[in-house]
Amino acid sequence: MKNLFTIGLPSKGRLKESTLNYLKKKNFKLTSKGGDRDYFANLNNLPNVKVIYLHAREIIERLGDGTLDLGISGLDLLYESAVNLQKKIEVKKKLYFGKATLVVAVPNDWIDVQTVADLEEISFYFRDKKNLRLRVATKYPNLTNKFFTTKGVTQYKIVLSLGATETYPFTGSSEVITDITSSGSTLKANNLRVLKDGSILRSQACILASKKSLLDIKKKRIIKLF
Amino acid sequence: MKSKNYSKKILKVFKKRGFIFSEPDVLLDSNYIIQRSGESFKKLMLTFEDDNGKNMCLRPDLTIASCVKYLEENSKGKSKIYYSGQAYRRSNNSRDSIVNDQLGLEIIGSKNRTLDNKEIINTILKAIKAIKIKKIIVNVGDVSLFRQLIESLRIPERWKLRLIRHFWRPKYFEDLLNRLGTNSDIDPIAIDFDKRRFSKMKKLDQNQEIAGRKISEILSRFDKKISDPRSFTEGKKTAKIIREFLKINNPIDQMEESLKNFLQKYNIKKNVIKNELPIKSLSKSGYKVIFSTNFGRNIEYYTGMVFEISVAKNKQEIARGGRYDNLLKSLGSNKNIFAVGAAINLNNLSRTIK
Numbered sequence: 001m002k003n004l005f006t007i008g009l010p011s012k013g014r015l016k017e018s019t020l021n022y023l024k025k026k027n028f029k030l031t032s033k034g035g036d037r038d039y040f041a042n043l044n045n046l047p048n049v050k051v052i053y054l055h056a057r058e059i060i061e062r063l064g065d066g067t068l069d070l071g072i073s074g075l076d077l078l079y080e081s082a083v084n085l086q087k088k089i090e091v092k093k094k095l096y097f098g099k100a101t102l103v104v105a106v107p108n109d110w111i112d113v114q115t116v117a118d119l120e121e122i123s124f125y126f127r128d129k130k131n132l133r134l135r136v137a138t139k140y141p142n143l144t145n146k147f148f149t150t151k152g153v154t155q156y157k158i159v160l161s162l163g164a165t166e167t168y169p170f171t172g173s174s175e176v177i178t179d180i181t182s183s184g185s186t187l188k189a190n191n192l193r194v195l196k197d198g199s200i201l202r203s204q205a206c207i208l209a210s211k212k213s214l215l216d217i218k219k220k221r222i223i224k225l226f
Numbered sequence: 227m228k229s230k231n232y233s234k235k236i237l238k239v240f241k242k243r244g245f246i247f248s249e250p251d252v253l254l255d256s257n258y259i260i261q262r263s264g265e266s267f268k269k270l271m272l273t274f275e276d277d278n279g280k281n282m283c284l285r286p287d288l289t290i291a292s293c294v295k296y297l298e299e300n301s302k303g304k305s306k307i308y309y310s311g312q313a314y315r316r317s318n319n320s321r322d323s324i325v326n327d328q329l330g331l332e333i334i335g336s337k338n339r340t341l342d343n344k345e346i347i348n349t350i351l352k353a354i355k356a357i358k359i360k361k362i363i364v365n366v367g368d369v370s371l372f373r374q375l376i377e378s379l380r381i382p383e384r385w386k387l388r389l390i391r392h393f394w395r396p397k398y399f400e401d402l403l404n405r406l407g408t409n410s411d412i413d414p415i416a417i418d419f420d421k422r423r424f425s426k427m428k429k430l431d432q433n434q435e436i437a438g439r440k441i442s443e444i445l446s447r448f449d450k451k452i453s454d455p456r457s458f459t460e461g462k463k464t465a466k467i468i469r470e471f472l473k474i475n476n477p478i479d480q481m482e483e484s485l486k487n488f489l490q491k492y493n494i495k496k497n498v499i500k501n502e503l504p505i506k507s508l509s510k511s512g513y514k515v516i517f518s519t520n521f522g523r524n525i526e527y528y529t530g531m532v533f534e535i536s537v538a539k540n541k542q543e544i545a546r547g548g549r550y551d552n553l554l555k556s557l558g559s560n561k562n563i564f565a566v567g568a569a570i571n572l573n574n575l576s577r578t579i580k
Contacts, residue, residue: 109427109436111420112448117405121384124391126438133260145269152398154267157260169437176437 004048005213005222008062008071011039011053015205018097019072026226049222057081060208064088069213070223076102076180076203080140090214091206092223098205100182102140104147104198107169107176108191115196116151119176123155126175133157137165137174140200144178147200166190232357232579233310236329236570239353240308243345245331248307250291256281258294258557270316272324284314288328289527289567293554296334296563304336323573329353330547330569334554342566343531343549344504350545350568351511354535359579361538363514366478367521368501369393369548370530371485375471378498381406381464384451389468394526407465417452424448467492471519478508478515502549503531514538527553531566542578545570 010016023030030051032038041051054062059071060078064085070092078089106113113119123134134156138144141158148156159174166186168174178200181187187194207226213219241247256273273283285291288309296305308331316324331349333342347366354362372393376386385406392399424445432442470492474484482505489496508515522532530549536542547568554563 107437109423109441110439110444111423111427112444112451114420117388120391121388122439124387130438132438150398152392152395152402172438174437175439 005046005050005070005219006068007043007049007051008054008059008068008073009041009051010056010059010072012055015056015072015074015098016053018095018205022072022095022097046222046225060085060089063208063210066210066212069210069219070226071208072205073208074098074100074203075206076100076140076143076201078206078208079201079203080142082142088211090209090211092209092226093207095205095207098203100180100203102143102178102180102200102203103184103187103194104144104176104178104200105166105187105192105194108193113195116148116153116198119195120151120153120155123153127155134176135159135174136176136178137161137168138178139163139165140178140180143200147178151197166192232575233329233572235356236353237308237310239349239356240329240331243349243352245306245308245349248292248295248305248309249311250285250288250295250309252285252291252311253282254285254291254294256283259283259286259290270318272314272316286313286315288313288330288569289332289550290553290557292330292332292567293334293557293565297554297557297559301335305332305334307332307334325573327572328569329572330567332565332567334565334567335563337564339530339549339564339566340502340504342564343502344507346547346566346568347504347531347533348507350535350547350570351513353570354545357575357579359537359544362544363516363536363538363541364508364511364533365516365518365521365536366503366508366531366533367518368503368531369522369528371499371501371519372471374499375468375494378494379464379467380460394523394528396523399523403465403468407462420448421452467494473520475516475518475520478503478505478517481505481517522548527556533568537578540578542574543571544575544578 009019020030027045029044030041031044032041039053041053043049043051052068056073057077059068059073060081062068063071064081072095075091075094078086078091104116104119106119113122126132126134136144136156137159139161141160144158148154159168161168161177165177165179167190168177169192177192179187180203184194209223214223256271259271260268271283271286273281276282288311292307292309308329310329313326313328314324331346333346336342373390376389379386389399389402392402427441427445430441432440434441436444471488474488476484485499486496489499521534522528525548527550528548529551532548533546534543535545537544545568547566549566551562551564554565555561
């Protein structure tokens with residue numbers, strides 16, 4: 001029985017480091033034949049388990065399509081993914097690391113904007129007086145749309161961002177942003193401030209399992225080990 | 227009677243009353259719709275990108291498509307049109323069909339609002355009579371009454387605008403009323419801090435822009451906001467008046483009386499509220515006609531009279547319409563063009579007459 005069970009782990013950054021620490025504490029030992037750059041690894045004490053290092057977003061996708069049985073990724077990325085993917089994934093455990101909040105931030109100098117209600121007013125001003133829609137740069141369009149809809153903000157346009165979202169309001173690419181932040185220092189350093197009621201989602205790293213794998217008794221037994 | 231047959235009968239009524247056939251485009255520039263309805267409506271539309279990267283959509287609504295046509299053809303003056311076609315949009319309700327067959331009419335560019343309102347409603351009622359549906363309920367409202375009431379209340383200007391903007395989103399509107407009646411939307415600690423920044427920013431070039439907004443614009447709004455506080459008791463009273471107003475619901479012939487009583491109770495001047503509903507004609511229509519101030523809150527572009535007709539036995543809605551005086555301007559016209567229209571939903575009609 002070869003490679004019966006597949007686990008996806010974050011391939012870089014702090015999330016990878018914390019994940020490896022977590023596994024170490026659980027007495028799992030990871031070995032890769034090709035050294036640090038190898039995207040595959042094995043778990044010494046579980047010969048039938050294959051580990052793949054993937055982008056945290058990709059882990060969600062692969063859990064959804066059944067390529068992975070188990071994965072460690074962020075709650076934010078799970079909730080941002082398509083609804084049909086979310087339906088196929090179960091959150092098994094919330095971990096103590098990777099804590100961050102998805103927030104709405106505006107330029108510091110917009111001193112008249114403190115709440116989402118202010119932002120809503122500004123968005124109508126943009127539409128009525130400037131014939132433009134307020135642009136919101138984000139890596140999280142789905143969560144942003146859901147949040148704004150419940151808060152009554154409708155007159156805006158999403159600008160998809162792949163990184164350095166904090167720069168968007170100052171390069172003319174958007175007026176406001178939503179972004180994930182753990183301490184808020186990057187936002188502050190970039191002259192942005194979080195709205196008083198602008199917290200969209202509190203996120204953290206999680207152990208996620210494919211619901212299909214949970215139906216398999218052997219796989220379920222392995223999932224329980226994490 | 228088959229769907230095709232009652233289509234014929236309905237269209238015959240439309241034609242007889244002087245409406246001219248017009249076929250609006252099936253494909254529209256998505257921006258037309260998104261600019262008007264916002265990002266949240268986007269997911270209900272069926273869109274694609276054309277070869278030039280332009281985002282197009284199948285018409286989600288024949289009224290908007292008819293208005294776009296009116297503007298594209300540079301039409302001037304009064305236009306009385308009817309259409310027979312399909313609207314394509316997803317629904318939040320999975321049971322609803324994506325394709326909706328509609329027969330509708332619009333009067334665009336005419337200034338005689340009361341008369342036009344009457345003509346649209348009467349034509350639809352005639353058409354329904356022609357297909358022999360006898361027991362119907364007509365729900366009618368006038369969303370402009372709410373706007374007129376808000377204008378007359380003593381609350382900060384930005385709260386007036388906020389309530390008017392969100393009238394058509396009942397759930398969020400209720401949140402707003404709760405906030406109006408309970409807490410302040412100004413945070414004193416943050417305001418103190420920002421006042422210092424305010425003084426600093428006053429010394430800068432006022433035309434300088436920060437993320438698309440001029441400094442002068444930011445400071446002026448800040449100033450207005452902090453000098454525009456409202457008292458909790460006043461807010462509570464206002465919220466109560468609004469809630470009471472939205473409870474008015476009675477047969478059309480009692481409408482004027484109940485509005486009068488309401489205004490008297492809250493000491494609001496009588497001439498504050500004027501309506502353009504064809505009250506007499508509706509009272510004499512022989513149908514059950516219910517007036518409600520809370521009715522018509524589900525479509526953003528209505529500005530005045532709104533109505534909906536449903537079959538009495540199963541409450542199935544078969545027609546709806548209303549006045550939309552700002553729509554053409556929001557679609558690009560440089561002046562206000564008044565308009566009113568209605569449509570019969572053939573899918574619902576066939577469901578009813580099985």
